[in-house]
Structures are given as C-alpha cells and as structure tokens.
Amino acid sequence: xxxxxxxxxxxIIEKRQSVAFWCNPISGHATLYWYQQILGQGPKLLIQFQNxxxxxxxxxxxxxxxxxxxxxxxxxxxxxxxxxxDSAVYLCASSFxxxxxQPQHFGDGTRLSIL
Amino acid sequence: GNSVTQMEGxxxxxxxxxxxxxxxxxxxxxxxxxxxxxxxxxxLQLLLKATKADDKGSNKGFEATYRKETTSFHLEKGxxxxxxxxxxxxxxxxxxxxxxxxxxxxxxLVSP
Numbered sequence: 001x002x003x004x005x006x007x008x009x010x011x012i013i014e015k016r017q018s019v020a021f022w023c024n025p026i027s028g029h030a031t032l033y034w035y036q037q038i039l040g041q042g043p044k045l046l047i048q049f050q051n052x053x054x055x056x057x058x059x060x061x062x063x064x065x066x067x068x069x070x071x072x073x074x075x076x077x078x079x080x081x082x083x084x085x086d087s088a089v090y091l092c093a094s095s096f097x098x099x100x101x102q103p104q105h106f107g108d109g110t111r112l113s114i115l
Numbered sequence: 116g117n118s119v120t121q122m123e124g125x126x127x128x129x130x131x132x133x134x135x136x137x138x139x140x141x142x143x144x145x146x147x148x149x150x151x152x153x154x155x156x157x158x159l160q161l162l163l164k165a166t167k168a169d170d171k172g173s174n175k176g177f178e179a180t181y182r183k184e185t186t187s188f189h190l191e192k193g194x195x196x197x198x199x200x201x202x203x204x205x206x207x208x209x210x211x212x213x214x215x216x217x218x219x220x221x222x223x224l225v226s227p
Contacts, residue, residue, distance in 0.1 A: 033215075040219065040220075041219050041220070042119075042206070042217030042218050042220055043159070043204075043217050044217075045214045045215065048214065056214060091158055091159070093158075093159075101147055101164075101166055103161050103164070104161070105161075106159040106160070108156065108157050108158045109157075109158050
C-alpha cells in the first residue's frame with residue numbers, strides 16, 4: 001500500500017512570510033495527525049482530525065497556524081506569518097481509526113527553514 | 116500530564132555489540148508504550164509496542180518489556196548492525212483517546 005505522502009520535502013522562507021504544507025494519508029485512514037518536530041526533540045502533536053472534524057488542536061498556535069481536512073482525505077497545514085521558532089520538520093501521520101492501539105503511519109515530513 | 120524520559124545520545128557502538136536504550140515514563144492508569152525509529156531524512160516508523168504490563172514487544176531483533184513497577188520500557192538488541200544507525204523514540208499513549216507523547220529521541224551510531 002502507498003504510504004503517507006507529504007509535499008514539499010523542503011521549504012525555505014523569510015520570517016513573516018506564509019507557507020503551506022500538504023498531506024495525503026493512506027487510503028481509508030480516517031484519522032490524520034500533524035506533528036511539529038523541532039531539531040533535537042520528539043514530535044509534538046499540533047492537530048488531530050477524525051474524518052473532516054478536529055479532535056484535538058490544543059497545542060496548535062491558532063494565532064498563526066491553521067489546518068483543514070476538507071472532504072476528510074487530504075489535509076493542508078498553513079503558517080501565516082512565520083516566525084523563526086517555527087523552523088522544524090512538519091510530519092503528517094494517519095491511522096485507520098483513532099483507537100489507542102491503532103498504529104500511526106508517518107510521512108517523510110517537510111523540513112521548514114525560516115531565515 | 117503524561118511524559119517520557121529517554122537517555123541522551125548519541126550512543127556509539129561497534130557492530131555486533133549489545134544495545135540498551137533506557138526509557139521511563141510518567142502516566143496515570145495503564146498507557147500503551149511504543150518505540151519508533153527514524154532513519155535520516157525519513158519519517159518515523161513503528162518498531163514495536165506493548166499495551167499492558169509485562170507485555171514484551173519485539174521486531175527485527177529489538178525487544179522491550181513493559182515494566183509497570185519501574186515505569187520503564189527499555190529497548191534492547193543483542194547484536195546491532197550498521198544499518199540500525201538511526202534515532203530511536205520512546206512514546207506513550209494514555210488510555211482512551213489521548214495523544215501520543217514522545218521522548219526527545221536517542222541517536223544510535225553503529226560503526227563497522
């Protein structure tokens with residue numbers, strides 16, 4: 001089966017600019033996650049979708065970050081405006097459903113550098 | 116809240132050496148425990164998991180035992196290979212639909 005697809009792989013922007021990331025989960029997976037992984041740290045959950053509804057966005061900086069999953073399949077994560085501290089790898093993951101023992105399958109991530 | 120503490124790296128070993136990466140956790144109730152591996156330039160892959168006390172997860176020669184009395188889930192492998200060089204993350208997920216919480220990761224470097 002095809003894995004989780006993310007694009008772009010790399011993005012370099014200047015602070016205060018906008019950027020968007022795209023994720024296509026594994027076919028049939030209802031649950032989609034966006035994580036932020038800062039260098040030297042473990043991934044931190046930003047937002048979790050169940051189909052096209054938000055389950056958890058408690059750690060999403062809502063003043064600058066937004067995410068949507070229209071039609072319950074693909075998802076986009078946007079940052080507007082970007083700050084230096086947003087430099088990180090943004091990982092998308094999906095799982096068949098949201099049960100505690102459901103394995104999460106990760107994409108290769110988008111590495112964002114803010115100048 | 117839930118948290119995971121891993122030993123700091125890098126861990127540097129020669130091929131065929133024994134590996135232990137320590138992981139301890141803080142959580143209420145009975146969380147599920149996971150080890151993920153991240154190869155350079157790639158996303159995370161689930162390596163193994165354990166969902167209840169005394170369970171042993173194993174995969175590709177790696178194993179870890181869920182020890183509730185010591186709140187630990189140490190990763191072990193009897194004989195490492197150069198191809199095992201990667202960053203290893205311990206993680207837990209609380210009961211119900213709680214989020215996955217990761218440790219900071221431990222980099223393993225294996226030399227021939």
